[in-house]
Amino acid sequence: MTAPIIQVKNLHKWYSGVHALKGATLDFRPNETVGLVGDNGAGKSTLINILSGTQAPSEGEIYFEGRKVSFKGPRDAMDEGIETIYQYNSMVPTMSIARNMFIGREPIKYGIGGIGILDTKRMAEESVQAIADVDLHLRSPDALVGELSGGQRQGVAIARAMHFKSKVMILDEPTNHLAVKETRKVIGFVQSLKSLGITGIFISHNIHHVFECCDRIVAMARGEIVLDKPVGETNMDEILDVL
Amino acid sequence: MKRLLKIYMEKPELAGIAFLVLLAIVFQVRSGGVFLNLQNLQGILGLLPEMALVAIGVTLLMICGEFDLSVGSVFALTPMTMAVLLEGGMPFIFAFSIGLCVALLIGFVNGYLTIQFNIPSFITTLGMLFVARSITVVISGGFPPLLPNGAIPKWLFTSYVGPGDLIRMSFVWFLAFAILIALLLSRTNFGNWVRATGGFLPAAQSMGIPTKRVKIATFMICSFLAGFAGSIQVMRLGAPLPSIGEGMELQAVAAAVIGGTALTGGIGTILGGIIGATLIRVIDNGLVLSQVDANWFKMALGALTVFAVILNAWLRKKAKSIKVETGK
Ligand SMILES: Nc1ncnc2c1ncn2[C@@H]1O[C@H](COP(=O)(O)OP(=O)(O)O)[C@@H](O)[C@H]1O
Ligand SMILES: [Mg+2]
Numbered sequence: 235m236t237a238p239i240i241q242v243k244n245l246h247k248w249y250s251g252v253h254a255l256k257g258a259t260l261d262f263r264p265n266e267t268v269g270l271v272g273d274n275g276a277g278k279s280t281l282i283n284i285l286s287g288t289q290a291p292s293e294g295e296i297y298f299e300g301r302k303v304s305f306k307g308p309r310d311a312m313d314e315g316i317e318t319i320y321q322y323n324s325m326v327p328t329m330s331i332a333r334n335m336f337i338g339r340e341p342i343k344y345g346i347g348g349i350g351i352l353d354t355k356r357m358a359e360e361s362v363q364a365i366a367d368v369d370l371h372l373r374s375p376d377a378l379v380g381e382l383s384g385g386q387r388q389g390v391a392i393a394r395a396m397h398f399k400s401k402v403m404i405l406d407e408p409t410n411h412l413a414v415k416e417t418r419k420v421i422g423f424v425q426s427l428k429s430l431g432i433t434g435i436f437i438s439h440n441i442h443h444v445f446e447c448c449d450r451i452v453a454m455a456r457g458e459i460v461l462d463k464p465v466g467e468t469n470m471d472e473i474l475d476v477l
Numbered sequence: 478m479k480r481l482l483k484i485y486m487e488k489p490e491l492a493g494i495a496f497l498v499l500l501a502i503v504f505q506v507r508s509g510g511v512f513l514n515l516q517n518l519q520g521i522l523g524l525l526p527e528m529a530l531v532a533i534g535v536t537l538l539m540i541c542g543e544f545d546l547s548v549g550s551v552f553a554l555t556p557m558t559m560a561v562l563l564e565g566g567m568p569f570i571f572a573f574s575i576g577l578c579v580a581l582l583i584g585f586v587n588g589y590l591t592i593q594f595n596i597p598s599f600i601t602t603l604g605m606l607f608v609a610r611s612i613t614v615v616i617s618g619g620f621p622p623l624l625p626n627g628a629i630p631k632w633l634f635t636s637y638v639g640p641g642d643l644i645r646m647s648f649v650w651f652l653a654f655a656i657l658i659a660l661l662l663s664r665t666n667f668g669n670w671v672r673a674t675g676g677f678l679p680a681a682q683s684m685g686i687p688t689k690r691v692k693i694a695t696f697m698i699c700s701f702l703a704g705f706a707g708s709i710q711v712m713r714l715g716a717p718l719p720s721i722g723e724g725m726e727l728q729a730v731a732a733a734v735i736g737g738t739a740l741t742g743g744i745g746t747i748l749g750g751i752i753g754a755t756l757i758r759v760i761d762n763g764l765v766l767s768q769v770d771a772n773w774f775k776m777a778l779g780a781l782t783v784f785a786v787i788l789n790a791w792l793r794k795k796a797k798s799i800k801v802e803t804g805k
Contacts, residue, residue, distance in 0.1 A: 288683055309685030324683045326676035328743035329669075337673050338684040340666040349667045 237300060239264045239402060239433050240285065240316075245294035247280050254280045256457040257294070262402070267427055267434035269444030269465075272454035273477055278437050279321070281454070282404050285435075286318040287311035309338065315401035319391045319408050327380030331372065334379050335361040335394050364397035365390065368423065385416025392423055396430075403427060404435040409443065421447050441470055453477060482795055489737030490749030492788065497756055504763035511766055515641055521762050522644050523713070526651035529754040530706035531725055532732035533658050534699035536750030539733050540662070541695040542675030542742030543598040547587060548703035548729055550609035552722030555580045555704030556711035557613045557621070564622040569629060573708065580704025581697050583609055588696030592689050598696075606726065614719045621717050635713045647709045654702065659747035671695055676743025731778060732757055735785040739793075756781070 238261035247255035255277045262268055270278050283289040285296065287305030296303055298314050305311045308318075318324075325334050336357050342350030361375040370389040372382075379387060388408050395403055405424065409417040424447040427434040438444050444451060451468060453461035453476050460476045461468070484491065504512040511517055531548050538545050559576035563569065587605055591598040634646050662668035673681040674688045681688050703722075711717045734740065735756055736749025760777050 286683075287685075307685055308683055312685060318683070320683060322679065324680045326673045326680050326743065328676040328739075329672055333669055333672075337669065337681065338686045340669055342666055345666075349665060351664055352666055352669065354664075 241297040243295045246292045248292045267448045269448030269451045270437045276454040277457040317395035317400035318404040321407040323387050325379045330376045332357045332361040332375035364393040368393045402433045406437045493736050493752035508766040526647040527706045527710045530702045531729045532750040532754035534702035535729040536733040538699040539738050540675050540745045541671045545699050546602040546726045547605035549722035549725035550606050551580050551703040552707035554609045554613040556708045556717045560622045560717040563628045580700045584697035584700025588693035617719045731782040
């Protein structure tokens with residue numbers, strides 16, 4: 235077996251009294267797509283928020299490509315190549331597609347101390363390319379994200395993650411509130427991660443979807459990992475049973 | 478209609494510009510040609526920078542999703558600090574710099590308290606409104622100091638310049654700051670962070686923007702501009718009154734809103750804030766020229782503010798219902 239790209243060791247998280255994550259230990263292997271399932275409140279978001287740097291673990295360790303890492307913020311995780319598509323879309327509706335593509339990672343022409351003039355030409359060109367690369371057809375990179383449908387927004391979020399050459403892509407319930415057709419598109423995208431050489435972590439409360447596009451299934455309940463098997467060695471009944 | 482809405486979404490301050498032109502025509506006719514004559518324009522442009530600089534800062538801060546009700550007090554405190562130091566014999570450049578540092582410090586405290594204790598900036602800066610005003614009165618010692626003769630480089634701040642002495646130097650400063658802040662907001666990554674922070678905070682945070690620092694910096698810019706504007710007024714008047722700038726905080730919010738800035742953050746432009754401030758000045762001046770009872774000014778201001786918010790909300794809702802269609 236290849237060496238894991240992410241190793242999670244004995245991860246705990248307390249939210250002032252609530253023990254949301256109770257010692258999660260888990261490996262993610264390169265190029266594998268893992269489906270993370272569990273009831274509401276099982277701790278799925280907590281686990282991936284720690285992996286994406288938006289929350290700090292109370293206890294435990296994370297290794298990325300064999301190195302021990304501790305993320306101080308989402309930017310640290312992004313710099314390692316971990317991109318996250320959130321359940322509540324991480325787009326600013328009052329800003330254009332091109333601006334959203336580069337939030338926090340804007341290309342600048344001249345600058346001092348990290349503040350500088352935006353390279354708007356490059357932003358427009360690259361966002362058009364990035365959107366076309368994920369097979370999304372939008373008229374203009376200057377359209378406001380607030381004018382897009384939910385599915386189109388997730389498409390832009392995915393295009394953004396792809397553009398920044400992620401090694402690991404985490405999708406936290408990306409299909410919530412989407413129409414059936416748009417859901418199909420997102421699932422198609424998760425299936426394509428493998429051919430792009432990207433490790434995927436796909437969270438969904440719809441077990442059918444997970445079986446459709448994942449190699450391995452990890453089930454969580456009450457803050458613990460209760461099942462971790464390749465898709466071929468388990469079935470829906472067994473998973474429903476442990477949840 | 479669709480085209481109009483699209484233009485509006487891209488340039489929300491256009492409605493304000495159209496209204497400004499309309500008002501200028503009305504006042505020009507009503508005043509029998511006095512409104513646009515050189516002397517009256519001189520008067521309007523001489524006072525405009527003070528209000529407009531405050532409006533620029535407040536607009537920027539509102540786009541970042543926060544309020545500053547203490548700008549009127551900072552407008553008084555900064556020049557009072559300067560005047561007290563000048564009276565004590567300190568050279569202008571140091572006295573003025575220290576005054577502006579006080580403004581920056583107040584902006585920092587506003588931002589820090591708001592973020593650290595997670596309270597609405599409406600409340601933090603309401604507290605600061607009273608605190609800064611109180612300090613102003615206390616350091617003035619009850620008798621506002623006169624600015625020592627020759628202590629102020631008038632040629633740099635208040636002298637008339639330009640063709641026909643149309644503008645004061647303060648207008649040049651205002652233009653410089655206006656262009657600088659407008660570029661900062663629209664052309665730099667910092668501006669992108671300001672808009673993202675105010676537009677949708679969770680998204681800005683999850684994309685790794687240092688939203689706390691962005692907010693504190695924006696509070697400081699806002700406070701700095703208010704302090705600078707107050708100093709210009711005091712240099713024009715020649716004496717610092719502890720009561721100047723009272724009510725200015727709300728006029729600045731009105732200016733921002735009239736110019737298309739949303740109260741919820743994320744939407745607005747610096748030009749819009751300036752248009753709003755200009756409209757307020759023009760209404761004030763035009764009513765006087767038209768020999769309307771001056772007490773109608775607040776009525777007009779209030780009606781315009783509410784009207785602008787309703788119009789903006791309605792236009793935005795309309796525009797939202799027009800989805801971007803997927804090409805091909
Ligand atoms: N920011 C938070 N503050 C307090 N409690 C939280 C927070 N986030 C999650 N929790 C709690 O932690 C538990 C796990 O939540 P979460 O990780 O969101 O579950 P899932 O994503 O599987 O639905 C729940 O009991 C939830 O109420
Ligand atoms: Mg969740």
